[in-house]
Amino acid sequence: MRPVLILMDPQGRKYPVALEESMVRVRGLGTFEAAKLLASVGRKVSVGDRSFLVLAASSRDLRDTMDRGPQTFAHKDLASVLFEADIGAGARVVEAGSGSGALTVALARAVRPNGHVVSYDVREESLAVARGNVERADLAGIVEFRQADVRQGIPERGVDAVILDLPDPWAAVPAAWEALRACGHLVTFSPNMEQVKETVAAVRGLPFVGVRTVEVIEREMEVREVGVRPSFAALGHTGYLTFARKVLDKF
Ligand SMILES: C[S@@+](CC[C@H](N)C(=O)[O-])C[C@H]1O[C@@H](n2cnc3c(N)ncnc32)[C@H](O)[C@@H]1O
Known part of the structure; x- marks a missing residue:
């Protein structure tokens, strides 16, 4: 596997590196010798009068440095999806829509090396x-992108999890039920309560159990010499996650 590296400057700014050739261009910084970067993981390199630490990209680094299109999944919500839907090595997952691919990258990293992610979106843009971000994270072999409206159906069968991040996830709940294996996980993400109500009504109309909706709240701490306290940065709202598991019979 080609390693994915990040250069971090003293202010904590991160620059993604794609190691495709012997010399690599890093956006906003210039050209570097790939072999030198690879030999310097965890160490400092200098370019002119600037210095950077060479890091092996973490999930957070990839999420922080990806190209943005539509609204992307936040770190805290990504972590919750992976735990709640039991997404690990070898899992077969369907998601819609691909958006900017923030969730796609997190899913693909979790299911590798032998799992698979099918990512649907109606918009070619x-x-x-999303494809660019997945390729930059060296995960193209794990993800298959398809242009389709999942409300019309999801052709996969027996998948371990379906994750819906769409304006109207309730309209794709029947298709998700068809695609899931027994005891497979459905996850939906919506910014508004009205969407949650409609989604939960659709889920309750089908054989699903363990239906729960949560808002994940993360509060960052500022740890200083004096005055350790929560950050003054606003606790921004992202959205609500609804979880459910497919069963074959209803009580
Ligand atoms: C908020 S974005 C998804 C963000 C993505 N989860 C991420 O983390 O980057 C919603 C995406 O869903 C797509 N979409 C909307 N309705 C859809 C549908 N019925 N089927 C497939 N994709 C759809 C939109 O084109 C858009 O790209």
Whole structure:
């Protein structure tokens, strides 16, 4: 596997590196010798009078440096999806829509090396941004992108999880039920309560159990010599996650 590297400057700014050739261009910084960067993971490199730490990209680094199209999944929501939907190595997952691919990258990293992610979007522009981010993260072999409206049906069968991040996820709940294996996980993400109400009504109309909706709230701490306290940065709202598991019979 080609390593994915990040250069971090003293202010914590991150620059993604794509190691495709012997010399690599890093957006906004210039050209670097690939072999030198690879030999410097965890160390400092200098370019003129600037210095950078060479880091092996973490999930957070990839999420922080990706190209943005539509609104992307936040870190805290990504982590919750992976835990709640049991997404690990070997899992087969369907998601819609691809958007900017923030969730796609997190899913693909979790299911590798032998899992698979099918990512649907109706918009070619979204698919292009998501595909670029997946390729930059060296995950193209794990993800298959398809242009389709999942409300019309999801042809996959027996998948471990379906994740819907669409304006009207409720309209794709029947298709998700068909695609899931017994006991597979459905996850939907919506910014507004009205969407949650409609989605939960659709889920309750089908054989699903464990239906829960949560808002994940993360509060960052500022740890200083004096005055350790929560950050003054606003606790921004992202959205609500609804979880459910497919069963074959209803009580
Ligand atoms: C908010 S974005 C998804 C963001 C993505 N989860 C991420 O983390 O980057 C919603 C995407 O859903 C797509 N979409 C909307 N309705 C759809 C549908 N019925 N089927 C497939 N994709 C759809 C939109 O084109 C848009 O790109």
